[in-house]
Amino acid sequence: MTQLEQRPQSAETAIKFSPFVQRHVGPNAADQQVMLQALGFADLDAFVRAVVPAAILDAEPPVASMPPGCGEAEALAELRQIGSQNKVRRSLIGLGYHDTATPALIKRHVLENPSWYTAYTPYQAEIAQGRLEALLNFQTLISELTGLPIANASLLDESTAAAEAMGLSFAVCKRPDAKRFLVDAAVLPQTWAVLQTRAEPLGVVLELAEPEAFRWDADVFGVLLQLPGRCGRLWDPKPLIEQAHAHGALATVAIDPFAQVLMAPVGDLGADIAVGSAQRFGVPMAGGGPHAAFFATRDAFKRQVPGRIVGQSRDAEGNPALRLALQTREQHIRRDKATSNICTAQVLLAVMASFYAVHHGPDGLAVIARRMVALRHQLESGLRQLGYPVAEQCRFDGLDVHCPQAPVVHRLASEQGYNLRVLPDGASPEQAEGFGISLDECSDSEELESLLGLLAAALGVTPPPPLERGADDETLSGAALAAALPGVPLRQTPWLQQPVFHQHRSETELLRYIQRLVSRDLSLVHSMIPLGSCTMKLNAAAELAPVSWHGFAALHPFAPAEQLAGFERMVTDLERWLAALTGFAGVSLQPNAGSQGEYAGLLVIRAWHQSRGEAHRDVCLIPTSAHGTNPASAVMAGLRVVAVACDEQGNVDLADLRAKAEQHADRLAALMVTYPSTHGVFEPGIRDICDCVHAHGGQVYLDGANLNAQVGLCRPGAFGADVCHLNLHKTFCIPHGGGGPGVGPIGVATHLLPFLPGHPLATCGGDQAISAVSAAPWGSAGILPISWMYLRLMGPHGLRQATAVALLSANYLARRLDAHFPVLFRGEGGLVAHECILDLRGLKRTAALEVDDIAKRLMDYGFHAPTVSWPVAGTVMVEPTESESLAELDRFCDAMIAIRAEAAAIESGAIDSLNNPLKRAPHTLAAVTADHWDRPYSREQAAFPLAGQRESKFWPHVARIDNAFGDRNLVCTCPSVEELAELPSAG
Structure with a gap:
């Protein structure tokens, strides 16, 4: 019995392998033996010794440094006990993180839905139309929110988005001596830190100051304003933006999304770039992330935007279709000339935020924002009534107070279950010189009464009378809103008028809309996703639950x-x-x-x-x-x-x-x-x-x-x-x-x-x-x-087992496919590692086929394509992972071999070199069931090329997409009602 065998059949191996290992690893012991036999090895140990160079292979995993694996119930119970050591308090700290009410429907059907969380980046757009539509909704939300026409499909967090804005401003500046970037003194502390990190290697000089004290010279290339500032202050940035433009500098505004709901769009006020976090739109704080940052800018900078942009194009049938636009910005093409190194977005969180906006609509978002302003106004009045020194200034949802009673305030707040912001930032509560309170979507009159009560106790005075119930609702509008936000230009025109933000208010309709989008996406729910270098393995429910x-x-x-x-x-x-x-x-x-x-x-x-x-x-x-x-x-x-x-x-x-x-x-x-x-x-x-x-x-x-x-x-x-x-x-x-x-x-x-x-x-x-x-x-x-x-769950021996099977699966797949698509690179002994590159370049010469033709045809077989044309153009990189069963590996191989036979029919002249199943792939349900069929191959071959597909068929939602058309005619927000009326039906 070797240490890499899977099924525990003795006391020794039972200690090594947890019950979970056989849930995570797809091929069972018998399947592994079949694969080993195909490769000419007696056991997994011998195979591993042949693949991994002896100079680096460890005799055993780090058993002394990790606990052994265990079952799901045991691991969940242990983590629950660990989590119980956290003391969850009502945090009114702010600083870019706020409590929010995630609609139960979105939590259950998006955040906790494997159809959403196991999907891959939508590079194969024909089988990712659901995600792309949700992201287009997100981009539309951000563009309408900020008044800027180009928004990307999210970035990593607000601070890195601000750093990307600085980088864009620096990159497009034509003045070689312009090295100075001005930063609002009210910027979030973490954003200031990330800006410092980014600026120093690039030779950018940061200058932190109050906006009215900015030093304008010819060496300034950009400015960052924080609205509201970390102290809650909100103000009209238009005069300062005009001043920046007069000195040839770009203006970036880091804007709170709920403040922007009420305030005139910063793009209308002159901002060149708007950044922020969509966390407040239904995404839990979660210890700091993940949260979808947003980034919006003017059309002039669309080719410098970091990350991804979803754009509308058309498919081969002339129907509207979505895909990632301007993909030449991607780092694997531009390399050291890329606009940034960001190749990752926060798609799942952007999707949640977009559904939150769909759920509430513009009116519902305004109600929430107005309620926060009303509560802040009441809190501010109460503090003044108690005698706290509250400076006269316009604020959005929070305020800072400096006072000698601050340590007492923090102690009482903690005793009553509240976390307030400790002033100065980073100080201990015992040494505090003040406190900050940031209200949020979950705040109400009862919470305000509790806060004012403890603040009165800190002063030893009588609490103010109870607040009038209902005073915190949506009635704060018109003149009352303007009075509560003095000097701030307010939103005057309707926004988010696109139908998607109005048609799904009932839970029934929103549920159906979510599921309609789900049906357009291929994920691990449907089949293996064999992307090389991307490792699309099992994401177990027990791992996701916490x-x-x-x-x-x-x-x-x-x-x-x-x-x-x-x-x-x-x-x-x-x-x-x-x-x-x-x-x-x-x-x-x-x-x-x-x-x-x-x-x-x-x-x-x-x-x-x-x-x-x-x-x-x-x-x-x-x-x-x-x-x-x-x-x-x-x-x-x-x-x-x-x-x-x-x-x-x-x-x-x-x-x-x-x-x-x-x-x-x-x-x-x-x-x-x-x-x-x-x-x-x-x-x-x-x-x-x-x-x-x-x-x-x-x-x-x-x-x-x-x-x-x-x-x-x-x-x-x-x-x-x-x-x-x-x-x-x-x-x-x-x-x-x-x-x-x-x-x-x-x-x-x-x-x-x-x-x-x-x-x-x-x-x-x-x-x-x-x-x-x-x-x-x-x-x-x-x-x-x-x-x-x-x-x-896995433990050290289980992890070693998983890795060994990942190597085995890749080599088994390479062995089966090599005769049909040559494996381009091999290590010593003719073996590959956990992935292999299949050479498709010969098909271009013999059958006029591009690698994309094979990628799109795989969709008809129910598979996502492997990694296409990277690292070698005209190839695919395949990684099966340890979690896919032998049956699924064989199903993928059968599909690839069948596609090779279709290519052979082109080579022999049996089918047309232009009008064939590969060139016209993928085939949609609408095309296959249409009255007219003008193709020299059967509908059966188009839609059901493998036996058994009739029982479980994933249909691509659109035909092959014309990327070039979309880039020439960039549309990256939802169409208006008028535009929708002019679009052809997608069937």
């Missing part, structure tokens, strides 16, 4: 540390387990995407060089096969990219690496290398690669996108890497969410521990920490329970 628990979902990221004991325990466990699995000394969970992990890791390396008096080291070696975010991240980190060649086998060319390392020895900062390689093989020379870089003074950054081939078998920190980012949304089971959320923590060697990222409002990072890379101290904290559950 995300909705109140003890985690309701936490404010800046709540007092003593209230977060359970959360900190979970974080500590996760950091320790991840460090053990990767061989590093420590881990930071702050980066909230793989791209952020890359950036953070390079900044840590850069800080280490600076600490040694070697700040001049600025060269980053990157193999030509690297993921496009690698060079984009390096440029953002202030490094200079030097390409390293790859050989014919896809490996790093060691001779070229040595030559480049020698050439740049005096300035070498780092090498970025993906392992296993981007070409899907374990490079045997990885230790030599690391040794070469270290010998020339550099550090090794290992891109952990392919860590699913290593967990439990080998450790990057043990074979030479200094930094590695870990995609928790790939290897460690956080689902992709249709293109986000993600988590991209970094593991680092001992000497880099002091430089792990810190945060201005929490204790984290090293004693020489780089400043924050994300808004929240622990990034997307709300989804960390997923990875904690996965690791706890």
Whole structure:
């Protein structure tokens, strides 16, 4: 009995493998044996020894550093006990995070629905029309909210969105000496920290000041205003925006979405860019994320917008269809010239926010916003009545008060279950000089009475009389609203008039709308998603369940540390387990995407060089096969990219690496290398690669996108890497969410521990920490329970088993398909790692077929395409993962082989080279059932090419989409009523 066998048949193996392992790993023991036999191996141990280089293969997983695996009930009970250590209080801290009332329908049918959370990024748009429509609704919401015509499909958080705005302003500025960016003194503390992180490597000079004290000179390229400011102040930014424009600077406004509901759109007031967080629109605080940030701008900057834009185009039948627009902005094409390294959005959270807006409509959103203003007005009046020094100024939903009684206020508030903002930011309650209160959607008159009562007690005076019931409702409008927001230009014209925001107010209609969109998307609910480098594995229900628990979902990221004991325990466990699995000394969970992990890791390396008096080291070696975010991240980190060649086998060319390392020895900062390689093989020379870089003074950054081939078998920190980012949304089971959320923590060697990222409002990072890379101290904290559950359920031996089966599945698939689509790269012994690249380039010559033809035809077979034309044009990269059964692997192989037979019919002349099932794929239900059929192949072949498809058929919602037409005619918001009337029917 080997340590990699799955079924526990003895006391020894029962200890090694938890009951959950057989739920996570798709192929059972018998299936594994079939696959091993096909590959010529007697057992899984022998197979693993043949795939993984002996120089890096560990004899066993890190059993001493992790608990053994366990069953679902045990893991859930343990995490529930940990979560019970959190003390959930009513947090009125604000600072960009507010309590919200998530409609139960959206919580159950979106957040907790695997049809939404297991889908992949909508690159194959024909089978992603549901997500794309929900994202188009989000973009429409943001565009209408801000008055700016171009909005993207979300960014990672408000702070990084503000940093992206600064980067865009800097990039489009035509004045070479313009290096100064002015920042409102009322900016959120975490945004200021992230701006500092971004600015320094780019040579941007930040200047923090009150807007009226901004110093305008020719060196200013942009300005950031925060509305309302962290103190709650709201004001008319138009005169200052005009002043910025007069000096040739772009104006960015970070705007609270509910304030923008009432206030005139900042785009109408002259803003060039608007950013913010959609968290208040129905997304729980969740310890700081994940939350969908928004980014809107003028049409002139549409090609510089970071992230993704959903746009409308048309399909082959002339019907409207959605897809991602302007995809040449993507990092894998533009590389070190990319506008940013952001390739991840917060799709699931943007979808939630969009449905929240659909649920409430513009009138409902206005009611909520007006109620917050009314309550703030009453709170302010009550404070003055009690004698608190409240400055005269216009505010939105909150206020700050500086007073000597502040420590008492905070103590009484805590005793009554409230968290107020401690002033100054970052101070302890005992040393507070004031307090801040930010009201939210969940506030009401009863809460105000409670707050005013404790504030009266802090002064030792009689509380004010009870508030008049009903005074906090939607009656605050017209003159009363203008009086409550003096000097603020208010929204005057109707907005969100598109039908989608008015037709689904009843739960019945909204439920049906959500399910209608669900039916248009392919996800893991339907079939395997064999995307190379993306690792679409099982996201178990037991792993996802704790995300909705109140003890985690309701936490404010800046709540007092003593209230977060359970959360900190979970974080500590996760950091320790991840460090053990990767061989590093420590881990930071702050980066909230793989791209952020890359950036953070390079900044840590850069800080280490600076600490040694070697700040001049600025060269980053990157193999030509690297993921496009690698060079984009390096440029953002202030490094200079030097390409390293790859050989014919896809490996790093060691001779070229040595030559480049020698050439740049005096300035070498780092090498970025993906392992296993981007070409899907374990490079045997990885230790030599690391040794070469270290010998020339550099550090090794290992891109952990392919860590699913290593967990439990080998450790990057043990074979030479200094930094590695870990995609928790790939290897460690956080689902992709249709293109986000993600988590991209970094593991680092001992000497880099002091430089792990810190945060201005929490204790984290090293004693020489780089400043924050994300808004929240622990990034997307709300989804960390997923990875904690996965690791706890699997245990070290289960993780090793999963990795071994992932390798086995990829090699089995490569063996079955090689005769039909040659496997382009192999490692020693002719084996691949956890993914393989299939060469389709010959079909272009023999059958006039492009790789997209195969990708679209796969939809007719019920599959999402593998990764298309990356890292080699004209190929597909396939990754089956450990979670897919042998039956599903064979079904995919059968589909690919059948498609090859269809291509052979073209090659032989049996079917037309232009009018055939591949060129006209995918086939919609409308096309197949139409009265007219003008194709020289049967409807049966079009729609049901595999046996058994009639029992379970996924229909693409639209025919093949014309991307070029959509880019030439960019439409990225929902059509109006008038435009809808002119559109042809989609059937």
